[in-house]
Amino acid sequence: MVSAPAAAALAQCPYCGVGCGLELKPPAAAGDPHWTTRGDRLHPSSLGQVCVKGATVGETLHHNRLTTPLWRERRDQPFQPISWEAAFEQLLTQIRRTLADQGPAGLAIYGSGQFLTEDYYVANKLLKGALGSNNFDANSRLCMSSAVAGYARSLGSDGPPCCYDDLDAADLVVLIGTNTAECHPVLFQRLLKRKRKDRQALRLVVVDPRATATSDAADLHLALRPGTDLVLLHGVGHLLLQAAAINQGFVAAHTQGFAELAALWQVWTPQRVSDLCGISEADLHQLAQWWAGSAGVLSLWSMGVNQSSEGTATVAGIINLHLVTGQIGRKGAGPFSLTGQPNAMGGREAGGLAQLLPGYRVVANAEHRAEVERHWGFAPGSIAAEPGLAVWQQIEAMERGDLGLWWVAATNPLVSMPSLDRVRAAVANCPLVVLSEAYADTETAEVAHLVLPAAQWSEKSGVMTNSERRVTLCAAFRDPPGEARADWAIFAELGRRLGFVDQFSYGSAAEVYAEFTALTAGRVCEVSGLSHDLLAQHGPQQWPFPAGTQPGGGQARLYGEVCAFPAAPAGHRFPTGNGRARLWADLPLGLAEPPCDAYPLVLTVGRYLGHWHTMTRTAHVARIVKQHPEPLLEVHPTDGERHGLVDGAMAQVSSRRGSVTARVQLTDRIRPGTVFLPMHWGATQAKACEANRLMHELGCPHSKQPELKAAAVWVAPWPRPEAST
Numbered sequence: 001m002v003s004a005p006a007a008a009a010l011a012q013c014p015y016c017g018v019g020c021g022l023e024l025k026p027p028a029a030a031g032d033p034h035w036t037t038r039g040d041r042l043h044p045s046s047l048g049q050v051c052v053k054g055a056t057v058g059e060t061l062h063h064n065r066l067t068t069p070l071w072r073e074r075r076d077q078p079f080q081p082i083s084w085e086a087a088f089e090q091l092l093t094q095i096r097r098t099l100a101d102q103g104p105a106g107l108a109i110y111g112s113g114q115f116l117t118e119d120y121y122v123a124n125k126l127l128k129g130a131l132g133s134n135n136f137d138a139n140s141r142l143c144m145s146s147a148v149a150g151y152a153r154s155l156g157s158d159g160p161p162c163c164y165d166d167l168d169a170a171d172l173v174v175l176i177g178t179n180t181a182e183c184h185p186v187l188f189q190r191l192l193k194r195k196r197k198d199r200q201a202l203r204l205v206v207v208d209p210r211a212t213a214t215s216d217a218a219d220l221h222l223a224l225r226p227g228t229d230l231v232l233l234h235g236v237g238h239l240l241l242q243a244a245a246i247n248q249g250f251v252a253a254h255t256q257g258f259a260e261l262a263a264l265w266q267v268w269t270p271q272r273v274s275d276l277c278g279i280s281e282a283d284l285h286q287l288a289q290w291w292a293g294s295a296g297v298l299s300l301w302s303m304g305v306n307q308s309s310e311g312t313a314t315v316a317g318i319i320n321l322h323l324v325t326g327q328i329g330r331k332g333a334g335p336f337s338l339t340g341q342p343n344a345m346g347g348r349e350a351g352g353l354a355q356l357l358p359g360y361r362v363v364a365n366a367e368h369r370a371e372v373e374r375h376w377g378f379a380p381g382s383i384a385a386e387p388g389l390a391v392w393q394q395i396e397a398m399e400r401g402d403l404g405l406w407w408v409a410a411t412n413p414l415v416s417m418p419s420l421d422r423v424r425a426a427v428a429n430c431p432l433v434v435l436s437e438a439y440a441d442t443e444t445a446e447v448a449h450l451v452l453p454a455a456q457w458s459e460k461s462g463v464m465t466n467s468e469r470r471v472t473l474c475a476a477f478r479d480p481p482g483e484a485r486a487d488w489a490i491f492a493e494l495g496r497r498l499g500f501v502d503q504f505s506y507g508s509a510a511e512v513y514a515e516f517t518a519l520t521a522g523r524v525c526e527v528s529g530l531s532h533d534l535l536a537q538h539g540p541q542q543w544p545f546p547a548g549t550q551p552g553g554g555q556a557r558l559y560g561e562v563c564a565f566p567a568a569p570a571g572h573r574f575p576t577g578n579g580r581a582r583l584w585a586d587l588p589l590g591l592a593e594p595p596c597d598a599y600p601l602v603l604t605v606g607r608y609l610g611h612w613h614t615m616t617r618t619a620h621v622a623r624i625v626k627q628h629p630e631p632l633l634e635v636h637p638t639d640g641e642r643h644g645l646v647d648g649a650m651a652q653v654s655s656r657r658g659s660v661t662a663r664v665q666l667t668d669r670i671r672p673g674t675v676f677l678p679m680h681w682g683a684t685q686a687k688a689c690e691a692n693r694l695m696h697e698l699g700c701p702h703s704k705q706p707e708l709k710a711a712a713v714w715v716a717p718w719p720r721p722e723a724s725t
């Protein structure tokens with residue numbers, strides 16, 4: 001607990017995965033709740049830079065907070081404040097009932113990349129270890145899961161092999177399915193700074209069906225048809241083969257599967273690729289030529305790639321190109337997934353998805369389960385052998401009446417999940433829905449029985465890992481409001497009340513972290529040399545960071561010539577069985593729900609610069625609200641004309657699952673045939689536009705990540721002309 005803080009505090013920004021260092025100054029006057037923020041110049045990932053969200057986060061921490069647990073028997077009743085004692089009683093009763101009726105598989109937790117690593121670790125220990133259910137999933141399923149599956153499938157393990165210094169060293173940066181300028185602004189500014197200094201030193205290629213602030217700075221913008229990225233990547237492979245631009249030595253020494261991939265690439269001729277992607281052959285040739293001719297190629301990607309029914313295959317498509325040209329494991333080169341949330345990376349390290357265990361281990365591996373059971377102090381066989389339910393499978397389980405408890409923490413699925421009407425109906429079928437939240441009155445609270453007040457970032461201590469594998473300690477610097485508690489402390493208390501006193505008696509978050517770091521020894525993501533003390537004393541550190549590593553001695557890049565992954569036999573460059581990376585010859589399949597006569601347009605849903613997700617924080621920052629007052633439906637003028645839409649007027653957007661309305665913005669910055677809505681405005685907002693009522697849940701078979709970037713829709717003026725007369 002912190003009382004009367006006086007000095008400035010240091011922390012990682014709690015918004016995006018860039019993970020900038022922030023310096024927070026306490027309010028100047030007594031009674032003023034606003035902390036002021038500026039960039040921490042000494043933070044190695046951001047060197048003092050911040051964007052509008054980081055700069056205003058200190059204004060968002062106090063308003064509209066939950067201060068006590070709230071309970072209601074039925075959803076049509078108002079919430080009543082209850083004690084923590086009574087809240088734990090409700091949880092224990094329902095857990096015991098569910099275990100008796102349905103077994104451990106009837107329990108599920110849906111967590112978040114906005115958890116601290118300690119929150120993740122204790123939640124997983126509770127559910128997977130103490131309760132024997134692997135049904136812990138996180139909103140990373142909607143976000144990073146294709147990158148996780150793609151890295152593991154191609155390279156043998158998760159974890160971006162690159163670092164931010166690579167942005168300063170690459171000659172060619174390919175930004176694919178990422179609006180970096182708005183979503184990872186500080187990284188984008190770093191690229192722009194270089195570009196301004198010397199336009200020729202760095203080439204930027206953007207692959208996105210929309211023109212964005214990112215593509216505005218590009219040397220080449222490939223405004224491809226949504227869902228055709230894998231075709232494009234295979235097309236580049238075809239041209240690399242043709243130009244004899246393959247690094248034969250690297251392929252022979254460090255990869256497998258080249259013959260199959262080369263055979264597949266033969267088929268993807270420039271003409272075919274140009275037809276399918278809707279881009280010119282000349283642009284495709286240009287990209288391939290730049291790739292072949294650049295000393296350092298860096299690919300950056302995010303949701304335009306991951307949120308796809310072939311997300312994992314597309315990630316493999318990117319990694320393929322890096323492997324065959326030897327563009328990996330060295331300065332300025334590599335396939336670099338930009339993580340969305342501030343601690344999505346920490347979540348992956350702590351085993352925060354239904355198929356994972358801590359230390360980049362997997363549930364399906366008996367040895368991994370045994371190692372974790374021993375470390376956690378549970379009997380052999382405590383961890384179930386089958387991966388748990390990914391979040392959409394949790395929804396389906398509720399539809400069937402198979403879940404007795406759905407515990408949502410640090411995410412707002414009644415805005416962010418696809419097929420929202422179906423989610424709402426499924427959730428109504430679950431006898432106890434628990435929500436751990438920092439703020440009052442979210443969309444998900446509307447479907448909950450029990451709401452637990454969470455201490456958030458700034459009020460609890462713990463670590464986060466950013467996109468370049470850098471771990472920053474975020475120490476508490478404000479008191480939590482009312483009775484709010486840290487998420488990890490809530491999970492630990494429940495563990496003790498379930499009778500696992502030894503396993504869950506932590507004196508502090510530092511103790512939780514120490515237990516976690518010991519479990520990473522010998523793993524790719526090893527952090528056994530890190531502790532809260534070391535991070536407090538020496539600042540943020542990159543992993544791997546085995547015990548004995550000197551501060552600053554973490555590894556900037558993975559899979560290089562000198563440093564292989566920890567504990568690798570000699571000659572093994574990648575943590576696959578035989579040390580070779582795997583090339584994948586996946587056939588492109590396209591969108592799960594392609595446009596058709598009835599639903600002729602593809603709706604894609606993404607983000608605005610100022611707003612964060614479901615706006616529980618950013619809707620309260622005047623500057624940001626002024627910048628983005630309402631959600632806009634971006635439509636190309638030719639589509640606008642075809643469907644009778646007028647710029648600035650309202651339109652109805654409908655898919656097979658429902659309809660929403662939004663104001664039209666006619667713009668030639670979007671590809672004809674594609675329309676765009678932001679994801680931010682949920683049902684509780686005055687300008688509500690629940691885009692995800694329109695989206696479908698079909699996803700990638702490997703990563704189980706839903707295709708949140710594309711659904712078939714039609715659009716019409718609103719109100720309908722006949723209705724308004």
Ligand SMILES: Nc1nc2c(c(=O)[nH]1)N[C@H]1C(S)=C(S)[C@@H](COP(=O)(O)OP(=O)(O)OC[C@H]3O[C@@H](n4cnc5c(=O)[nH]c(N)nc54)[C@H](O)[C@@H]3O)O[C@H]1N2
Nearest residue numbers: 016177178179183226227302303304340341606607609613
């Ligand atoms: N301002 C802001 N920044 C954020 C966040 C936020 O809420 N607000 N959230 C954070 C999180 S969790 C995440 S995951 C990241 C997301 O960061 P991004 O992925 O950069 O953001 P999005 O706007 O979701 O989508 C990126 C782009 O994908 C494009 N796209 C759509 N379909 C396709 C396709 O088929 N192929 C290709 N190549 N591109 C396509 C869209 O037009 C869009 O411009 O941002 C992080 N940063």
Ligand SMILES: Nc1nc2c(c(=O)[nH]1)N[C@H]1C(S)=C(S)[C@@H](COP(=O)(O)OP(=O)(O)OC[C@H]3O[C@@H](n4cnc5c(=O)[nH]c(N)nc54)[C@H](O)[C@@H]3O)O[C@H]1N2
Nearest residue numbers: 142143410411412416436437438454456605613614616708
């Ligand atoms: N169509 C479409 N849908 C999408 C996306 C898209 O691009 N298109 N993007 C997807 C992606 S990538 C993501 S990451 C998700 C994001 O979607 P969500 O995770 O649903 O969005 P947030 O608003 O970040 O939700 C976090 C919640 O946790 C609360 N919170 C903050 N700190 C704490 C804490 O310390 N403890 C607790 N218990 N609560 C806390 C916040 O108030 C907030 O309500 O949306 C996904 N949905």
Ligand code: SF4
Nearest residue numbers: 013015016020051054
């Ligand atoms: S770029 Fe991301 S991490 Fe950096 S200040 Fe902005 S939101 Fe925070």
Ligand SMILES: [Mo]
Nearest residue numbers: 142143340341
């Ligand atoms: Mo995300």
